[in-house]
Amino acid sequence: MDSTLFIVQLINGLQYGLLLFLIASGLTLVFGVMGILNLAHGSMFMVGAYLAWYFVQQTGSFAFSAVISAVIALLIGFLVERTLIRQLYRRNHLDQVLLTIGMIFVFNALQGLLWGNDPLGVDVPQALSASIPLAGIIEYPVYRIFVAVFCVVVAGVMYYVISKTRLGMLIRAGESNREMVECLGIDISRLYTIVFAIGVMLSAVAGVVAAPISSIVPGMGEHILITCFVVVVIGGMGSIKGAFIGALMVGLVDTFASVLVPELSSMMIYIFMAFILLLKPQGLFSS
Amino acid sequence: MLLNKRAERLFVWIFFPLALLMPMFLEQNEYYVNKLTTIMILSIFVMSLDYLVGKCGLITLGHAMFYGLGGYIFVMIAPEYEAVNFWIYTFYICAISATVAFVIGFLVLRTNGIYMIMITLAFAQMTFYYFSDSIDFGGTDGVFVYVKPETSIFGLSLFDLDNPTHFYYLCLFSLFNTLLFFKVLIRSRFGRLVDAIHENPGRTVALGYNIFIYRLVSYVVASALGAYAGYLFTLQYGFVNPSMLSWTTSGTALVMSILGGMGSIYGAILGTLVYEGLHYSLEHLTEHWLLFMGGLIILMVMVFKKGIAGFLEDLLEKRDGK
Numbered sequence: 265m266d267s268t269l270f271i272v273q274l275i276n277g278l279q280y281g282l283l284l285f286l287i288a289s290g291l292t293l294v295f296g297v298m299g300i301l302n303l304a305h306g307s308m309f310m311v312g313a314y315l316a317w318y319f320v321q322q323t324g325s326f327a328f329s330a331v332i333s334a335v336i337a338l339l340i341g342f343l344v345e346r347t348l349i350r351q352l353y354r355r356n357h358l359d360q361v362l363l364t365i366g367m368i369f370v371f372n373a374l375q376g377l378l379w380g381n382d383p384l385g386v387d388v389p390q391a392l393s394a395s396i397p398l399a400g401i402i403e404y405p406v407y408r409i410f411v412a413v414f415c416v417v418v419a420g421v422m423y424y425v426i427s428k429t430r431l432g433m434l435i436r437a438g439e440s441n442r443e444m445v446e447c448l449g450i451d452i453s454r455l456y457t458i459v460f461a462i463g464v465m466l467s468a469v470a471g472v473v474a475a476p477i478s479s480i481v482p483g484m485g486e487h488i489l490i491t492c493f494v495v496v497v498i499g500g501m502g503s504i505k506g507a508f509i510g511a512l513m514v515g516l517v518d519t520f521a522s523v524l525v526p527e528l529s530s531m532m533i534y535i536f537m538a539f540i541l542l543l544k545p546q547g548l549f550s551s
Numbered sequence: 552m553l554l555n556k557r558a559e560r561l562f563v564w565i566f567f568p569l570a571l572l573m574p575m576f577l578e579q580n581e582y583y584v585n586k587l588t589t590i591m592i593l594s595i596f597v598m599s600l601d602y603l604v605g606k607c608g609l610i611t612l613g614h615a616m617f618y619g620l621g622g623y624i625f626v627m628i629a630p631e632y633e634a635v636n637f638w639i640y641t642f643y644i645c646a647i648s649a650t651v652a653f654v655i656g657f658l659v660l661r662t663n664g665i666y667m668i669m670i671t672l673a674f675a676q677m678t679f680y681y682f683s684d685s686i687d688f689g690g691t692d693g694v695f696v697y698v699k700p701e702t703s704i705f706g707l708s709l710f711d712l713d714n715p716t717h718f719y720y721l722c723l724f725s726l727f728n729t730l731l732f733f734k735v736l737i738r739s740r741f742g743r744l745v746d747a748i749h750e751n752p753g754r755t756v757a758l759g760y761n762i763f764i765y766r767l768v769s770y771v772v773a774s775a776l777g778a779y780a781g782y783l784f785t786l787q788y789g790f791v792n793p794s795m796l797s798w799t800t801s802g803t804a805l806v807m808s809i810l811g812g813m814g815s816i817y818g819a820i821l822g823t824l825v826y827e828g829l830h831y832s833l834e835h836l837t838e839h840w841l842l843f844m845g846g847l848i849i850l851m852v853m854v855f856k857k858g859i860a861g862f863l864e865d866l867l868e869k870r871d872g873k
Contacts, residue, residue, distance in 0.1 A: 295665075301665065348849065351853060352852075355856070357610070357664075357665070358604070358610070358805075358809050358813060359809070359852055359856075361805060361806075361809070362805075362806055362809045362810070362848060362851075362852045363848075363849055363852045365802060365806055365848065366844075366845045366846070366847075366848030366849040366852065367845065367849065368845070369841050369842070369844050369845025369848065370841075370842055370845035370846060370849070371845075372841055372845075373839050373840075373841035373842030373844075373845060374842065376839070376841070377839055377842065486799070490672070490676070490798060493669055493672070494669070494673070497665070497666060497669040497670075501665050501666075527684065530680040530684065531676070531677045531680040531681065531684075534672075534673040534674075534676045534677045534680075535673075535677060537669065537670070537673045538658070538670055538673045538674065538677075541662055541666060541669070541670045541673075542658060542661070545661055545662040545663075545666055546662075546666060547666070
């Protein structure tokens with residue numbers, strides 16, 4: 265592999281990894297704070313992508329479509345937490361698995377009902393449709409770089425919120441001892457609603473930004489869900505830092521595997537995860 | 552007494568006699584006989600998962616790996632155009648998949664909880680991609696089985712596998728034996744230790760037991776039975792393909808098992824029946840069956856806290872005024 269190809273793959277891998285982080289962070293946040301295993305998390309990625317497509321069709325503006333999709337996702341998260349997830353805090357993980365699989369079915373059915381099952385695509389927004397030359401010969405699309413930068417910014421904001429603000433303090437407190445937080449007079453159920461809605465929104469926003477660079481197809485949610493589980497398990501369930509490192513690793517492994525060992529490419533991230541788990545059965549950054 | 556719950560006795564006494572007579576009512580309708588056969592095969596698969604998850608507390612999302620392997624091992628070792636002996640190949644398939652489970656179990660059982668869910672998924676996904684990317688095994692199309700095995704034992708051939716009714720009885724017989732096997736296993740000393748490990752692993756270790764061995768044996772046994780179910784499925788439809796190995800197969804089996812009532816063993820049949828029954832009837836009623844299916848699953852989680860089996864048990868106990 266020559267150096268140009270290497271650099272392109274490196275950027276591709278990082279960009280994919282950062283996108284994975286956006287989805288995985290919500291998954292790991294919800295698990296870490298609330299102890300909820302949300303299998304329908306990937307469905308929100310799908311919902312985000314479809315919403316982006318729908319609003320771009322209606323309004324023609326990608327930015328507007330992104331904002332309105334995020335707001336809708338936030339509302340869905342709020343409603344789902346208040347009506348369904350709330351019932352399951354005192355139940356075991358298996359009931360959560362069952363409930364969230366039921367939710368996957370509902371989301372998939374609604375997707376088929378509202379938008380059909382044909383693959384769809386969203387155009388790259390005009391302002392970001394250019395390409396920049398990279399190492400002389402190869403052109404690299406600006407939009408992909410925008411996605412990477414956007415994800416880094418979101419990661420930065422999350423870091424700031426969690427380590428510096430009052431909400432972040434409550435999240436961290438809720439993670440380590442929920443009874444104590446309740447005893448201090450904090451309304452933990454409101455905190456849970458906020459965390460769940462934000463987690464869902466992160467996944468949907470990832471779906472929105474991914475829409476122009478991937479085809480929007482039924483089943484995209486399940487595929488990304490499994491990849492994100494790999495990410496959070498490598499990083500350690502519940503750890504945002506772990507999700508970040510895990511996402512970058514998975515992004516790079518997946519991208520380079522498809523170039524270096526194409527015959528094993530779809531297996532590689534699972535081999536990688538199995539390897540990590542055999543060394544560290546609790547993931548890299550488990551608490 | 553092997554069946555210790557009233558609901559369980561009631562179910563077994565209703566289900567098996569009814570299942571035994573069913574082909575007589577359905578004589579003219581091959582479609583329904585095949586449908587019920589598939590439900591029984593799935594029940595065996597779900598039951599082995601139920602033992603693993605509900606009884607041993609070993610949650611796996613990779614059980615479909617063995618379901619698929621059951622079929623793939625058969626097409627790997629059996630000659631393509633020659634009828635082999637069903638019973639001998641049952642032994643081969645169980646032995647080979649048990650060996651695979653033994654090796655993987657060694658790695659998988661080092662982890663627990665969510666990490667075990669993920670590492671079992673990882674192995675299943677590797678197998679899935681191995682077979683779906685492989686040219687030798689037909690990629691995503693899978694492999695066809697042209698000749699079904701014959702079932703003679705000591706020169707006596709009981710079942711003709713090309714006859715749907717015969718195949719139905721073979722699967723019913725297998726399901727009954729699987730239920731019996733697990734019931735006996737659970738009553739045995741081994742089963743009590745499995746219970747103890749599930750209840751409190753730390754204390755069982757303190758009592759001087761090597762819990763790893765018990766878990767490993769359970770994992771191997773359940774996996775071999777899962778493979779047997781996959782083998783039956785392959786024979787029924789005459790093909791094996793990677794979708795049998797996909798994580799959604801594991802997920803659906805888990806849903807059936809939770810629906811039936813985790814750890815109740817007979818609940819696996821209940822869960823499979825209800826799930827497949829709903830699937831079938833909703834699919835025929837509406838194009839958007841998935842929506843109702845999802846809604847019903849959500850509703851059932853809310854209503855049945857211990858699955859359908861738990862609900863029935865509570866119902867019967869309440870009636871007795873206990």
